[in-house]
Amino acid sequence: MERKKIFIILAVVIAVSALNFNFIAPQKAEANILENISGFIDKLKFWEKKSPEIESSENFDGILGGETGFLKNEDPESYRSLIQYEEAVINAIDKSAPGVVSIVVSKDVEIIEQCPVTDPFFGPGFKFYVPCPSGKTEKQEIGGGTGFFVSSNGLVLTNKHVVIDQEAEYTVFFGKDNKYDAEVIGVDEIEDLALLKVEGSEFPVLALGNSDSVRLGQTAIAIGNALGEFKDTVSVGVISGLSRTITATNSSGSSEIIENVFQTDAAINPGNSGGPLINLKGEVIGINTAIASGAENIGFAIPINKARRVVETYQKQGKITSAYLGVWYERTDEGAKVGGNSNPVMPDSPAEKAGLKEGDLIVKANGKDINKDRSLSSVISELSPGDTLAMKVKRGEETLNISAVLEERD
Numbered sequence: 001m002e003r004k005k006i007f008i009i010l011a012v013v014i015a016v017s018a019l020n021f022n023f024i025a026p027q028k029a030e031a032n033i034l035e036n037i038s039g040f041i042d043k044l045k046f047w048e049k050k051s052p053e054i055e056s057s058e059n060f061d062g063i064l065g066g067e068t069g070f071l072k073n074e075d076p077e078s079y080r081s082l083i084q085y086e087e088a089v090i091n092a093i094d095k096s097a098p099g100v101v102s103i104v105v106s107k108d109v110e111i112i113e114q115c116p117v118t119d120p121f122f123g124p125g126f127k128f129y130v131p132c133p134s135g136k137t138e139k140q141e142i143g144g145g146t147g148f149f150v151s152s153n154g155l156v157l158t159n160k161h162v163v164i165d166q167e168a169e170y171t172v173f174f175g176k177d178n179k180y181d182a183e184v185i186g187v188d189e190i191e192d193l194a195l196l197k198v199e200g201s202e203f204p205v206l207a208l209g210n211s212d213s214v215r216l217g218q219t220a221i222a223i224g225n226a227l228g229e230f231k232d233t234v235s236v237g238v239i240s241g242l243s244r245t246i247t248a249t250n251s252s253g254s255s256e257i258i259e260n261v262f263q264t265d266a267a268i269n270p271g272n273s274g275g276p277l278i279n280l281k282g283e284v285i286g287i288n289t290a291i292a293s294g295a296e297n298i299g300f301a302i303p304i305n306k307a308r309r310v311v312e313t314y315q316k317q318g319k320i321t322s323a324y325l326g327v328w329y330e331r332t333d334e335g336a337k338v339g340g341n342s343n344p345v346m347p348d349s350p351a352e353k354a355g356l357k358e359g360d361l362i363v364k365a366n367g368k369d370i371n372k373d374r375s376l377s378s379v380i381s382e383l384s385p386g387d388t389l390a391m392k393v394k395r396g397e398e399t400l401n402i403s404a405v406l407e408e409r410d
Contacts, residue, residue: 088280089219089221089236089280091282092221092278092279092280092281092282093221093223093234093278093282094282095207095282096148096206096221096223096276096278096282096284097223097232097234098174098175098204099148099149099174099203099204099205099206100146100147100148100174100206100223100224100232100275100276101146101147101148101149101156101172101173101174102144102145102146102172102173102174102225102231103144103145103146103147103156103158103162103163103170103171103172103182103196103225103274104141104144104170104171104172104173105141105143105144105145105162105163105165105168105169105170106139106140106141106168106169106170106171107139107140107165107167107168107169110133110135110136111133111136111138112131112132112133113131113132113133114129114130114131114132115129115130115131115132116129117129117130139169143162143165143168144162144225144271145158145159145162145163145225145271145272145273145274145275146158146162146223146224146225146271146272146273146274146275146288147162147172147196147274147275148206148274148275148276148284149203149204149205149206150205150206150208150311151203151205151311151315152201152202152203152205153200153201153203154180154197154198154199154200154201154203155195155196155197155311155314155315156172156182156195156196156197156198157193157194157195157274157287157307157310157311158193158194158195158196158273158274158287159192159193159194159273159274159287159289160187160188160191160192160193160194161192161273162194162273162274163184163187163194163196164187166184169181170182170183170184170196172196172198173231174204180198180199180200181198181199182196182197182198183196183197184196185197185314186310186314186319186320187320188310188320188322189320189322189409190322190377190381190409191258191302191306191307191310191381192258192289192302193287193302193306193307193310195310195311195314195320206276206278206282206283206284207281207282207283207284208283208284208304208307208308209278209279209281209283209284209285209304210285210304210305211262211285211286211303211304211305211306212303212305214239214242214262214279214285214286214303215239216239216240216241216242217238217239217240218238218239218279219236219237219238219279219280220236220237220238220239220262220264220266220277220278220279220285220286220301221234221235221236221237221266221277221278221279221280222234222235222236222237222264222266222267222268222272222275222276222277222288222299222301223275223276223278224268224269224271224272224273224274224275224276224288225271225272225275226269226270226271226272227269227270227271229271230271233269233272235266235267235268236266237264237265237266237267237297238264238265238266239262239263239264240263240264240265240298241262241263241264242262242263242373243260243261243373243374244260244261244262244263244300245257245258245259245260245261245375246258246261246290246300258289258290258300258302259375259377259378259381260303260306260374260375260378260381261286261289261290261300261301261302261303262277262285262286262300262301262302262303263298263299263300264277264286264299264300264301265297265298265299266297266299267297267299268288268290268291268299268300268301269291270291272288272299273288273289273290274287274288274289275287275288276288277301284304285301285303285304286301286302286303286304287301287302287304287307288300288301289301289302303382305382306381306382308382309381309382309383309384312384313384313385321384321385321408321409322381322385322408322409323380323381323383323384323385323386323387323406323407323408323409324349324350324380324406324407324408324409325349325350325351325376325380325389325404325406326345326346326349326350326351326352326407327344327345327346327349327351327356328340328341328344328345328346329344329362329376331371331372331375332361332371332372333371333372334361334363334371335361335362335363335364335369335370335371335394336361336362336370336375336376337359337360337361337362338351338356338357338358338359338360338361338362339358339359344358345357345358349407350389350404350405350406350407351404353404353405354391354402354403354404354405355402356391356393356402356404357395359395360393360394360395361393361394361395362376362391362392362393363392363393363394364391364392365379365380365389365390365391365392366379366383366389366390367390380406383406384406385406385407385408385409386405386406386407387405387406388403388404388405388406389403389404389405389406390402390403391403391404
């Protein structure tokens, strides 16, 4: 029995020493093994004298770790910080998950039957069957996505491509048994965003963060209805890119360019579209929108500040409106250069009223640098009609400060 105990403990010592061999310094590994075995034997003799119950958890803790162990944890604070990080993730999910909904898309679909067909070559007694329309329909689930409550009276924010079918019916599910019919009340003309309305009150609302403060490498948590089947699926990653421009294609083959989106390695799957991307405070910093096909863990989210404008304009005006400046421009590394059209400044537009001219180079808008990574349109997309756009403009050798009051896009 004693030999068995010693053999087991020696195996542990050699295994730990072998790990050091693989990952630290191979030329010193042999000496370390001998030193550890020698030290272990000395400790074993000490513990045998002190107590015959070597296999007790207390004694093994003394041999393999703890205050007296030679495998003592050198940095207990690192473990404590990992636990604190894990708690922060869990708390953020607990705070946000109740307000995340699964969206089911249903539609009356024609029933296809198998119709018998006779072939004269084989004679009247031979039949085979081919698909044919029956003239009947039945309601079927044809798609799904995710959304989240942005008001206690039932406003749900999601992606436009999730609710693009005007003939379909939409149902939202959240919690254990909560099911509500939902109506599409508005879609954004510029961004891949839409609002649904659910009748009721006191719905759990997610807090909206400030996407302008998002930093590269910060924790990002995606919550959604993965594959349209696994609701409240959670994945954790980081913000792995800022100010990306992508061309997103939906299942019908139509595509659109989406500017100034976050890139994240938090797993985003089909069905996650429209769901929240949250930070460790449980605040929404983005709306999960697209994934890169043929790649692993490359997903994209629309910054929440763009969606904030959609929600606020609807709450104030009862509709989703978009602001416009009324100018054609070319994107350069230095800024937005007014031009690219025979009449780049539209007549009677906010741009013309503010005094913008062809050839002007807009280098800043509302304090943000305009360049290849951040377009003038992306800044305007976060604003509402009636908001002021303050621009820093280079005109020849002059630097001008020009402000325009944005108007509603027709």
